[in-house]
Amino acid sequence: MTDRQPGASRRQLLGLGAAAAALPFMPHVARAQASGRIVVSTWGGDYANLLGSNIDQPLLAPKNIEVTQDVGTEPARVAKLIAQRRLPRGNVDVICTQAPQAYDLNEAGLLEPLDESKVPNMRHLLPELRTGYALPHIFSPQIFIYNTERVQAPPKTFGDLLADRYKGKVGLLDNSFIYIVMAAALAKTGDAMNFDAAKPDLEKLVRDGNKTYTVTDAFAPALRSGEIDVGPVWQARTIFWQKAGLPVQSSFPTEGSVVYVSSMSVPKNSPNKAAAFAYLNAMLEPSAQRGFADSMGYLPTSSQATLEGEVARRLALPEPRPKLVAPDYAKLSAARNDLNDWWRRLLDGR
Amino acid sequence: MTDTYLRIQGLTKRFGASVAVRDVDLDVRQGELVVLLGPSGCGKTTTLRMIAGFVEASEGRILLEGQDYAGLPPYRREMGMVFQSYALFPHMTVAQNVTFGLRMRKLPRPEIEARLAETLDMVKLSTMAERYPRQLSGGQQQRVALARALAIRPKVLLLDEPLSNLDANLRQQVAREIRALQRAAGLTALMVTHDQDEAMMMADRLVVMSDGLVQQVGTQEELYERPANTFVARFIGHSNLIRGMLEGGERLVIPGATIGLAGHYDSSGDCTLAIRPERARICAPDDPAARITAKVEDATYVGAHVEVLLVLPDSTRVILHDPTDGGAARRFAPGDLAGIAWDLASERLFDDAGAPLAARSPVHA
Amino acid sequence: MSRRPQGLTAGMLIGPATFLVLGALVAPLALLARYSLNRYDRANFMVEALTPENYLRFLDDPFYTGVLWTTLSIALVTTTLCLLLGFPIAYRLARSQSRWKSVGVLLVILPLFIGSTVRALGWMGVLGRGGLVDSVVGAVSPGSSFPLLYTSFAVVVGILSINLPYMVLTLQSVIEGIDSRIEEAADSLGADPSRRFWHVVLPLALPGLATGGVLVFILAMNAYATPLLLGGARFQMMAPMLFREYAVNNNWPFAAAIAFILMITTLTLTAVSSAFVQRRYKAA
Numbered sequence: 001m002t003d004r005q006p007g008a009s010r011r012q013l014l015g016l017g018a019a020a021a022a023l024p025f026m027p028h029v030a031r032a033q034a035s036g037r038i039v040v041s042t043w044g045g046d047y048a049n050l051l052g053s054n055i056d057q058p059l060l061a062p063k064n065i066e067v068t069q070d071v072g073t074e075p076a077r078v079a080k081l082i083a084q085r086r087l088p089r090g091n092v093d094v095i096c097t098q099a100p101q102a103y104d105l106n107e108a109g110l111l112e113p114l115d116e117s118k119v120p121n122m123r124h125l126l127p128e129l130r131t132g133y134a135l136p137h138i139f140s141p142q143i144f145i146y147n148t149e150r151v152q153a154p155p156k157t158f159g160d161l162l163a164d165r166y167k168g169k170v171g172l173l174d175n176s177f178i179y180i181v182m183a184a185a186l187a188k189t190g191d192a193m194n195f196d197a198a199k200p201d202l203e204k205l206v207r208d209g210n211k212t213y214t215v216t217d218a219f220a221p222a223l224r225s226g227e228i229d230v231g232p233v234w235q236a237r238t239i240f241w242q243k244a245g246l247p248v249q250s251s252f253p254t255e256g257s258v259v260y261v262s263s264m265s266v267p268k269n270s271p272n273k274a275a276a277f278a279y280l281n282a283m284l285e286p287s288a289q290r291g292f293a294d295s296m297g298y299l300p301t302s303s304q305a306t307l308e309g310e311v312a313r314r315l316a317l318p319e320p321r322p323k324l325v326a327p328d329y330a331k332l333s334a335a336r337n338d339l340n341d342w343w344r345r346l347l348d349g350r
Numbered sequence: 351m352t353d354t355y356l357r358i359q360g361l362t363k364r365f366g367a368s369v370a371v372r373d374v375d376l377d378v379r380q381g382e383l384v385v386l387l388g389p390s391g392c393g394k395t396t397t398l399r400m401i402a403g404f405v406e407a408s409e410g411r412i413l414l415e416g417q418d419y420a421g422l423p424p425y426r427r428e429m430g431m432v433f434q435s436y437a438l439f440p441h442m443t444v445a446q447n448v449t450f451g452l453r454m455r456k457l458p459r460p461e462i463e464a465r466l467a468e469t470l471d472m473v474k475l476s477t478m479a480e481r482y483p484r485q486l487s488g489g490q491q492q493r494v495a496l497a498r499a500l501a502i503r504p505k506v507l508l509l510d511e512p513l514s515n516l517d518a519n520l521r522q523q524v525a526r527e528i529r530a531l532q533r534a535a536g537l538t539a540l541m542v543t544h545d546q547d548e549a550m551m552m553a554d555r556l557v558v559m560s561d562g563l564v565q566q567v568g569t570q571e572e573l574y575e576r577p578a579n580t581f582v583a584r585f586i587g588h589s590n591l592i593r594g595m596l597e598g599g600e601r602l603v604i605p606g607a608t609i610g611l612a613g614h615y616d617s618s619g620d621c622t623l624a625i626r627p628e629r630a631r632i633c634a635p636d637d638p639a640a641r642i643t644a645k646v647e648d649a650t651y652v653g654a655h656v657e658v659l660l661v662l663p664d665s666t667r668v669i670l671h672d673p674t675d676g677g678a679a680r681r682f683a684p685g686d687l688a689g690i691a692w693d694l695a696s697e698r699l700f701d702d703a704g705a706p707l708a709a710r711s712p713v714h715a
Numbered sequence: 716m717s718r719r720p721q722g723l724t725a726g727m728l729i730g731p732a733t734f735l736v737l738g739a740l741v742a743p744l745a746l747l748a749r750y751s752l753n754r755y756d757r758a759n760f761m762v763e764a765l766t767p768e769n770y771l772r773f774l775d776d777p778f779y780t781g782v783l784w785t786t787l788s789i790a791l792v793t794t795t796l797c798l799l800l801g802f803p804i805a806y807r808l809a810r811s812q813s814r815w816k817s818v819g820v821l822l823v824i825l826p827l828f829i830g831s832t833v834r835a836l837g838w839m840g841v842l843g844r845g846g847l848v849d850s851v852v853g854a855v856s857p858g859s860s861f862p863l864l865y866t867s868f869a870v871v872v873g874i875l876s877i878n879l880p881y882m883v884l885t886l887q888s889v890i891e892g893i894d895s896r897i898e899e900a901a902d903s904l905g906a907d908p909s910r911r912f913w914h915v916v917l918p919l920a921l922p923g924l925a926t927g928g929v930l931v932f933i934l935a936m937n938a939y940a941t942p943l944l945l946g947g948a949r950f951q952m953m954a955p956m957l958f959r960e961y962a963v964n965n966n967w968p969f970a971a972a973i974a975f976i977l978m979i980t981t982l983t984l985t986a987v988s989s990a991f992v993q994r995r996y997k998a999a
Contacts, residue, residue, distance in 0.1 A: 212949055
């Protein structure tokens with residue numbers, strides 16, 4: 001009995017020491033619990049600013065939820081999430097990623113299932129874009145951008161890009177090549193996920209000396225200088241570059257448009273899930289959705305968020321409304337590594 | 351001079367508005383060692399570097415055997431240079447250092463070997479041929495530097511403060527060695543130094559420079575006995591300089607006293623009297639030989655002589671060297687009055703511009 | 716007895732720094748080495764394993780080894796050019812006594828204040844279609860076009876512009892450490908400028924050349940933004956490929972293996988070259 005007393009106090013000390021040691025590594029956890037704070041892992045720049053001005057301040061501040069942004073590139077943020085997967089409490093409550101990445105994270109068991117009981121506004125989601133693990137935030141259909149000064153007859157289908165009149169003048173964005181493969185497959189077979197059927201067309205495109213760009217920002221100067229005339233990009237890009245004064249227009253493929261979806265999801269080890277769900281719900285509010293359409297040219301994912309005036313005109317889809325094709329992320333994920341390998345070798349030409 | 355080997359004419363170097371070397375003229379005979387001597391910043395090193403070709407002359411000619419070298423790059427001048435820092439090639443052995451100039455001249459291998467052996471033998475470094483400079487003592491490095499310059503059999507050997515990086519006790523020995531080598535090889539040499547002992551010991555003739563100007567060219571004896579101006583008088587050896595007014599050709603009036611001069615001068619006005627410490631003696635104040643009386647301030651026994659510090663009535667301090675064998679100094683204690691005496695041969699008088707005045711024996715003598 | 720406290724003090728002084736180095740450098744490397752032996756799995760990203768397959772995949776495939784060769788050759792070419800161009804600049808700066816010297820040094824340092832991405836974007840404006848070079852060529856001979864962007868030339872120019880300042884600064888300090896009298900000595904012994912350079916300046920600057928060369932070689936081997944932006948999609952070097960494996964494919968084990976192959980190649984060549992230089996320097 002007498003020698004138990006120091007033992008207990010030593011244990012107490014150890015406990016205190018462990019708590020003190022743990023503190024600096026998860027300040028967000030401690031704060032999120034105490035004061036209704038959440039951490040949103042997001043890209044920086046315009047997107048992060050718009051989250052702040054359209055969601056955080058107008059919709060969450062009145063509910064006493066304070067939002068802290070963890071800004072970084074998607075790979076870095078996803079890497080952090082994967083590294084923390086074994087922790088019972090992570091330090092991220094909402095993570096913004098592209099839809100294919102969200103699929104992978106969910107497959108790895110990292111994401112919290114979502115439904116209307118958690119996020120009531122999910123009932124307004126466009127049905128094509130809906131999943132049970134990540135909520136689409138904004139989206140943009142793939143179109144053919146073209147320089148109006150040099151292209152009189154814009155391409156109508158992906159097959160047109162292979163025509164002699166565009167030979168060497170098609171621009172391809174390396175960072176979204178998988179979507180280009182899908183567009184080619186959609187045109188060729190009606191199934192965007194029939195990748196193998198699309199390969200010959202892309203091989204021809206690449207070998208015909210058409211241009212490939214590693215970064216999106218290199219695309220606009222190339223369109224301006226006449227290095228390229230056309231190319232498959234997101235509609236939002238056309239709108240963005242039109243604002244910058246580039247003489248460009250969008251042409252929608254008759255076979256349909258593969259869509260790019262930017263999504264948000266809640267990690268399973270989010271320390272403040274209730275607030276995270278509230279954040280997702282707020283993100284789907286029409287006012288918040290319109291803000292992104294205004295500034296970035298992306299389309300709202302909520303059917304409630306109707307656009308008006310100048311924005312509605314700029315973002316209008318043609319009539320008849322083109323078919324919008326969301327990728328089958330399971331097939332995409334399964335084929336991605338092989339596709340990437342094939343694409344690298346194709347570009348390399350060795 | 352008929353047998354002039356190296357002739358320097360009107361050599362001038364300007365750096366922007368300032369003049370580092372002004373209108374230097376010098377004739378050097380074959381086999382002669384001429385030392386450029388002066389305080390730092392006097393232009394002696396710049397003069398040497400112009401002759402070597404490292405510094406481009408602003409004006410003037412450098413004639414070697416009648417050919418003008420002023421426009422030639424240093425590597426065509428055939429002048430061997432020994433640097434103050436030795437500037438040995440640290441990545442080469444002694445042998446490689448010494449043969450560098452020979453290899454640059456693409457001499458045949460046997461000749462290079464022969465000259466290497468001969469030169470190393472000259473500087474007594476034959477056993478050190480495979481060493482690197484960092485493995486040698488300062489004195490040995492110095493000899494390598496000398497050997498390297500000698501090996502090319504230069505038309506002129508240039509020495510830039512060659513002894514200043516050596517220990518004091520080594521300097522005299524090395525100085526003699528250099529002198530002996532230069533004589534043996536019959537080399538014409540120019541050396542720069544700020545140290546007058548070194549200069550006196552080695553030179554055939556000296557060039558005293560100050561403020562970019564040549565003050566005097568001459569042998570040791572000429573400079574010592576007949577300094578061309580007060581600068582040389584003070585710089586070579588030591589001279590006590592006493593400023594005053596020359597009256598009647600044989601009295602120098604200083605505030606509070608009058609000095610009776612040994613000579614008679616056909617001049618008047620402001621003059622400077624120069625008396626060497628070892629050429630005047632101390633005597634009783636009432637001694638008829640005394641030319642002036644002064645107060646003894648201090649007397650220090652330094653071995654060869656007693657150094658006596660005296661103060662003239664006008665507060666000018668004068669140093670005298672009184673011989674320790676039979677000198678009078680030890681009879682004087684600080685505070686005593688003493689007389690100072692000298693004879694005509696030891697008296698130098700300079701006019702207001704610093705030029706020497708010729709003395710005649712006084713009329714009454 | 717008096718030895719002990721001394722050792723203790725030294726240990727206490729060196730200890731924190733050692734731990735910092737271990738923590739900041741060695742630990743991540745060890746982790747990376749461990750990752751490179753894991754197996755990639757789509758559902759779990761990474762499965763614990765001890766397999767050489769990531770390394771074998773790289774080494775067995777001419778595509779990947781080809782990218783390594785491209786990277787190596789670009790690094791060697793830029794390092795050589797850095798040496799050739801950097802030396803005269805560094806020499807001029809080091810031996811300059813003009814009051815413009817500090818301006819020159821500043822001009823060399825100034826580009827270092829701008830990130831490599833921004834500088835690559837600048838080169839895109841110069842080399843791209845409709846850019847400076849292209850416009851000049853177009854003006855001189857109308858109708859012709861001279862786009863240099865997305866060529867290995869563009870990558871070499873880009874890396875060169877980034878690495879040259881490092882080379883110049885390294886060499887400048889080394890050359891300033893060579894007593895200028897040594898060069899004068901060579902001069903006075905009859906060495907013309909070119910032979911003075913070969914026999915005296917170059918051997919003495921060799922350690923500096925080696926240091927600068929290793930520095931810019933490592934930088935070039937690991938260049939990311941420049942090959943990505945100036946080389947374009949068809950020009951592949953190791954760092955962008957590594958990043959793609961990690962970021963786009965989530966294949967950390969393979970990315971880790973690529974990182975190690977890149978590192979080992981760089982270290983081996985660096986060690987070989989320094990050993991060579993050291994031997995040369997000692998022998999010389």
